[in-house]
Amino acid sequence: MVMYAAGIWLLGGLLEGMWYAQFAMLLLSTYLMVELNNTNALLHMYSRMVSCTFLALSSMAVFLFPSIGVAVCTLCLIMFCTIIFHTYQDKASPGLTYYAFLCLGIASLVFVKIVYFVPFLWLMMAFSLMAFSPKMLWASLLGLITPYWFTVGIAAYLGKMDWMVSHFASIASFHPVFDYASLSRPQLLSFMFVVLIAMLSIGHYMWKRRLDRIRTRMIYHFFITLDLLIILFIVLQPQHFSCLFAMMIVCTSPLIAHFIAHTNSRLSNVVFYIILTVTLLLTALNLWTYSLNS
Numbered sequence: 262m263v264m265y266a267a268g269i270w271l272l273g274g275l276l277e278g279m280w281y282a283q284f285a286m287l288l289l290s291t292y293l294m295v296e297l298n299n300t301n302a303l304l305h306m307y308s309r310m311v312s313c314t315f316l317a318l319s320s321m322a323v324f325l326f327p328s329i330g331v332a333v334c335t336l337c338l339i340m341f342c343t344i345i346f347h348t349y350q351d352k353a354s355p356g357l358t359y360y361a362f363l364c365l366g367i368a369s370l371v372f373v374k375i376v377y378f379v380p381f382l383w384l385m386m387a388f389s390l391m392a393f394s395p396k397m398l399w400a401s402l403l404g405l406i407t408p409y410w411f412t413v414g415i416a417a418y419l420g421k422m423d424w425m426v427s428h429f430a431s432i433a434s435f436h437p438v439f440d441y442a443s444l445s446r447p448q449l450l451s452f453m454f455v456v457l458i459a460m461l462s463i464g465h466y467m468w469k470r471r472l473d474r475i476r477t478r479m480i481y482h483f484f485i486t487l488d489l490l491i492i493l494f495i496v497l498q499p500q501h502f503s504c505l506f507a508m509m510i511v512c513t514s515p516l517i518a519h520f521i522a523h524t525n526s527r528l529s530n531v532v533f534y535i536i537l538t539v540t541l542l543l544t545a546l547n548l549w550t551y552s553l554n555s
Contacts, residue, residue: 323547330371337368355400362404462516488512
């Protein structure tokens, strides 16, 4: 899958666009998805399906390749999940909470509206991870604002405080809802496809969740809740599609991996080949469309 992803990136313009930093962050994100799976036993079998589905869906979204902001958001969200899941049933781990929300703080430098997810993440920490307390709250707030201690100082030194003002002001800036004019047809098709497989995977998991340990269930509930929130955000404010769609891929990958790895009926095998075929077709369509527009 790494060779497949590298081939797609080369066809998409890795060398011509000099997207070396973006590709390096994709590889690091893939490695962290492997660690996320191994550390939390997301699949009760030896399988690399979580990282493979992540690579397949990420490679499908050719239109996201040039964006350094998308790469940063993807990597930071995976780092956040990798760290925060270690706080499961531990209300006295402010250090881990600080570092987890530090990742979100870094992501907010390129996509400030990620802070809208913070209250929901607190709720998920309380109910899914059972790891929320006043100490954890303050640690998370400290982690969120830490990147701005440095950024504000640098901006003041360079005389770029107007950028900081506009950056924070954009938190309260909203476009008309359901305004999909900014999205291309390949983007809409890719979004609808990922939504479809996410719904399929969520339905399958809710049906088969009793087979997983309680801790694994709570982690999957975390992914499901965050995935649904991201989908809702995209539906309401599609102008933020790029970063949100990359985050959606992160949350959907473990879910679809669970479906593929833990089903072996004739129907599920047919569904797998359909998913594989559509993924390849959408990858080819996105490659072709991007080559025409570049």
